[in-house]
Every structure is written in C-alpha cells, then in structure tokens.
Amino acid sequence: MLQRRTLLTMATAAGFVPAAPAIVRAQETVGVTATEILIGNTIPYSGPASAYGTIGKAIAAAFQMANDAGGFAGRKVKFISYDDGYSPPKTVEQTRRLIEEDKVAALFAPLGTPTNSATVRYVNQKKVPDLFLATGADKWGDYKEHPWTIGWQPSYVTEAQVYTKYILAQKPDAKIGCLYQNDDFGKDYLHGVRDVLKDRYDHQVITASYEVTDSTVDSQLVSLQSAGIDVLMTFATPKFAAQTIRKVAGMNWKVLHVLTGVSVSVGAVMLPAGPENGVGIISSAYLKDPTDPGWDDDSGLKIWRGFMTKYYPEGDLKDGGNVSAFGLTHTMTAVLKNCGNDLSRDNIMKQATNLRDMENPVLLPGIKINTSPTNYRPIRQLQLMRWSGKKWDRFGDIIAGADA
Numbered sequence: 001m002l003q004r005r006t007l008l009t010m011a012t013a014a015g016f017v018p019a020a021p022a023i024v025r026a027q028e029t030v031g032v033t034a035t036e037i038l039i040g041n042t043i044p045y046s047g048p049a050s051a052y053g054t055i056g057k058a059i060a061a062a063f064q065m066a067n068d069a070g071g072f073a074g075r076k077v078k079f080i081s082y083d084d085g086y087s088p089p090k091t092v093e094q095t096r097r098l099i100e101e102d103k104v105a106a107l108f109a110p111l112g113t114p115t116n117s118a119t120v121r122y123v124n125q126k127k128v129p130d131l132f133l134a135t136g137a138d139k140w141g142d143y144k145e146h147p148w149t150i151g152w153q154p155s156y157v158t159e160a161q162v163y164t165k166y167i168l169a170q171k172p173d174a175k176i177g178c179l180y181q182n183d184d185f186g187k188d189y190l191h192g193v194r195d196v197l198k199d200r201y202d203h204q205v206i207t208a209s210y211e212v213t214d215s216t217v218d219s220q221l222v223s224l225q226s227a228g229i230d231v232l233m234t235f236a237t238p239k240f241a242a243q244t245i246r247k248v249a250g251m252n253w254k255v256l257h258v259l260t261g262v263s264v265s266v267g268a269v270m271l272p273a274g275p276e277n278g279v280g281i282i283s284s285a286y287l288k289d290p291t292d293p294g295w296d297d298d299s300g301l302k303i304w305r306g307f308m309t310k311y312y313p314e315g316d317l318k319d320g321g322n323v324s325a326f327g328l329t330h331t332m333t334a335v336l337k338n339c340g341n342d343l344s345r346d347n348i349m350k351q352a353t354n355l356r357d358m359e360n361p362v363l364l365p366g367i368k369i370n371t372s373p374t375n376y377r378p379i380r381q382l383q384l385m386r387w388s389g390k391k392w393d394r395f396g397d398i399i400a401g402a403d404a
Contacts, residue, residue: 031105032343036078037336039063040098042110043134047085048212051238051268052111054315055134056081058325059109061312066329072336073343080104086212088118095119099126106131106348109152109328113137113185114212116149124148129349131335132328132378136262138188141377143353150352150376152328154286156185156260159382160192160235162284162399163258166384167231168196171256175204177229179220179244181236182209189235189260210240221247231256238263242273249277259283261382264392266291267318281387285394286379287323288362292391300361327362331369331378334358366398 031038043056060079067076080102082094091112098104106129110116113135123130124146132152133140136159140151167174178193180186186209194201206227208220217240224232232255234244241263248257261284263269270278288295295301304326308315315322336343338351355378358369369378381400385392 029105029344030103031345032075035075037072037075037343038078038080038102038104039332040095040102040104040107041079041081042084042091042094042098042107042115043081044086044111045083047087048239049086049112049237051265052086052134052321053083054268054319055109055111055321055325055328058308058312058315058322059329061315062307062326062329063333065307065311066333072333072339073341075343077336079108084112084115086112086115088114091115092118092122095123099123099128104128105343105345108132108332109134109325111135113156113188114183116140117184120146120149127345129345129352131348131352132331134324134328135185136188137184138191139184141375143374143376148349150371150378152331152378153324154261154379154382155377156188156235157192157195158380159261159284160189160233161196162382162384163233163282164193164196166282167233167256167258171230173204174230174256175206175228176231176233177224177227178205178207178233179217179224179236180207180209181240182211185237186235189233193233210236212237214240216247217243218247221251221253225251225253225255229255231258233258234263235260236263238265238268242269245269245273245278245281249274257281261285264385265318265320266391267316268321270387271318275387275389278387279389283385283387283392284382285385285392286364286367286382287320287327288364289320289392290323291318300363303361323362327360330360330362331355331358364394364398 044050045053063077063079084091084094108131111134116133116135127148130149136153136156138155138157140149197204208224210217210220234241259281264283288301308317335351339347353371353373355369355371360369364383367381371378381398383394383398384396385394
C-alpha cells in the first residue's frame with residue numbers, strides 16, 4: 001500500500017537560474033528553495049476510507065501538470081502525501097512529520113473531518129497554512145478560532161439544512177431516520193437537520209450511528225426500518241454509503257433516501273452498490289459529474305479528461321474524487337501563482353484568503369470561489385440531484401448557504 005507520494009520536476013541546467021535575491025529569499029523561507037516548493041498532505045490510501053486515496057494520486061498528477069507548464073516563479077512543487085489510514089492518531093503523527101521533518105511550506109487538502117480535527121490546533125500553533133481541507137465540516141469556516149486553516153467545499157451543516165427543507169416540502173410530517181458516522185463529520189449533518197426542525201427534532205428524528213471500524217451497518221438499518229421511518233438520511237463515507245444502498249434494496253425498504261454529497265461518486269459508490277438499487281436517491285452537487293452525458297461537450301470537463309488521459313491514465317474517469325482533486329489543485333495552483341516570488345507562509349495564507357469570483361473548470365455553472373480574511377468558506381452553493389439508475393440528474397436552482 002502506498003505510504004508516501006512525492007512529486008518533483010527539477011529545473012535543468014539549461015532551465016531556470018534564479019537571481020541572487022531569489023536565492024536569499026528561498027533560503028529564508030520555510031519549505032521553499034531556489035528550485036522547489038514543498039507542499040504536504042495526509043490522506044487515507046489504506047483503511048476504511050481508502051476509496052478517497054485516488055484524490056491524493058490525482059492531486060500529485062495535477063501538480064505534475066502544473067510543473068510541466070513552468071511551475072511557480074521558476075520553482076516546481078514537491079508534493080509529499082502520507083497515508084494516515086483515516087486514523088486521527090496516525091494523522092497527528094504524519095502531520096508532525098510533514099511540518100517538523102519535511103518542513104513543508106504549507107499543507108494542502110488533508111482529507112477527513114476527524115483527522116483534521118485532531119491536528120488543527122497543532123497546525124495553527126505552528127502557523128502553517130492549512131489550505132482547502134478535503135472535508136466540509138462547518139468549523140473550517142471559523143477564521144477566528146483557527147486563522148491558518150480554511151476549507152473548500154460547502155459546509156456539511158448547510159448541506160443538511162438544504163436536505164431537511166426539501167424533505168419538509170415533500171413530507172412535512174415525516175419520521176426521519178439519520179444514519180451517521182459517529183464523529184465530527186456525521187454530527188455536523190445532525191446539527192444542520194436540527195437547525196431546520198428546531199423543537200420538532202426530538203420527536204421527528206431517530207438516529208443510529210456507526211464507527212469507522214465497524215464491518216457493516218446492517219443492524220443500524222434494521223433498527224431504523226423497525227422504527228417505521230419515512231425518510232432515511234445517510235451521512236456516511238463511501239464504503240458505508242454503498243453498503244447502505246445495497247442493504248436498503250435487499251430489505252425491499254421503500255423509503256425516501258437522502259445521501260450525503262461526499263458519497264455520490266458513481267465509480268466508488270453507486271456502481272459498487274448496484275446502480276439499480278439507488279434509483280430515486282436524493283443528494284447534492286457543486287461539481288460537474290463526469291458520468292453525465294450532458295457534460296460530454298463541456299469545455300471544463302474536456303480539460304479534466306485531457307489531464308486524466310495524460311497525467312493519471314490509471315485513474316477512474318467515473319470517480320468524482322478525481323474531479324474534486326482537480327478542482328482543489330486548480331485553486332491551490334492559482335494561490336501559488338498569485339504569490340509571485342514571495343512564497344512565505346504569511347503570503348500563501350494572504351493569497352488563499354483573498355480570492356474573488358474565481359472560476360473553476362469543474363464547478364457547476366454559476367458557482368464561483370470567494371474568500372476573504374473574514375470568509376473562510378470558498379464554496380457556498382450547491383444543487384439538488386436525483387439518481388436515475390444511470391446518472392445523477394440535477395434539479396432546481398443553485399442554492400446558496402444561509403451565510404452566503
């Protein structure tokens with residue numbers, strides 16, 4: 001199993017030769033030399049959330065593409081990505097290694113809510129840019145509590161609020177069952193449901209949790225079915241989301257099923273679950289779906305497919321994680337370019353928190369990236385969609401979060 005991925009394209013003798021002032025700056029800047037920028041990452045290449053490992057591989061490939069295009073102020077990115085197995089103690093160990101031994105300039109797209117929760121205080125004490133986390137936990141928008149950490153995707157709380165409003169419009173008196181991962185990731189969704197239901201939450205919602213170390217969620221689903229719920233909300237990572245879809249179908253359970261947007265990958269979830277088993281599931285998107293024929297002629301996904309063909313040919317073109325990785329890295333490379341020759345940690349953070357109406361080739365039309373020193377929520381819009389058995393069909397308008 002992959003333990004570490006490094007990426008570095010060195011300047012040749014005939015290539016970039018930095019002027020003396022640039023050499024001095026590189027020597028004084030953590031994680032930056034005259035020829036390279038060290039960027040660190042943790043991601044589960046193994047363990048219960050290993051389906052996300054492709055994101056790290058695609059990010060490495062996207063940085064290779066950026067390096068081939070000339071890099072950043074004459075420097076190439078060296079991307080160091082360690083396997084944390086989706087285990088918070090391991091994440092702490094690997095993050096310390098990146099900061100104290102590898103001495104990276106910044107962390108980028110570390111994945112997971114419980115894992116990042118275990119490192120966020122340490123990273124902020126060290127004042128290391130912790131950019132565009134691959135998790136939608138609502139707390140990553142708290143610029144006062146952790147000014148060196150910023151998210152990227154829409155908040156899980158906002159997402160759950162949107163789902164709950166949809167459910168109330170369809171089934172106002174529904175008994176709602178929530179299957180959730182028993183950590184900060186799953187609990188954020190419960191907060192969003194409660195925000196909408198308010199005093200009705202306690203008598204309208206029944207919950208069942210699972211641990212990431214569990215082998216199945218079968219018993220939890222049997223319990224929820226026995227409770228007579230009308231709506232099932234599944235707040236689970238890909239492995240357990242696929243299990244849930246298969247089990248619900250196997251139980252012949254006819255229920256309105258709402259699924260978290262982090263587990264809608266066709267390649268990693270819907271196909272393994274049996275595409276016919278998920279017909280009618282409701283979820284949401286902010287990224288373009290590479291399996292939707294409606295995007296076949298889209299210029300943004302053409303760029304992505306060209307990237308995949310050349311730089312990550314072994315990657316699954318049906319896996320939305322590879323689209324997410326490209327979108328994340330597109331944002332990060334823009335930040336590095338905006339830094340110019342000042343790649344200090346302070347300036348990297350400054351540029352990351354001053355993005356204005358940034359276009360991204362893989363975001364849905366109408367969704368743009370915006371940040372500021374008091375806005376650490378780069379993407380605050382999404383659109384509902386329904387699984388047809390072959391693809392996700394989007395419906396309704398682009399919906400902005402409550403604080404957008």
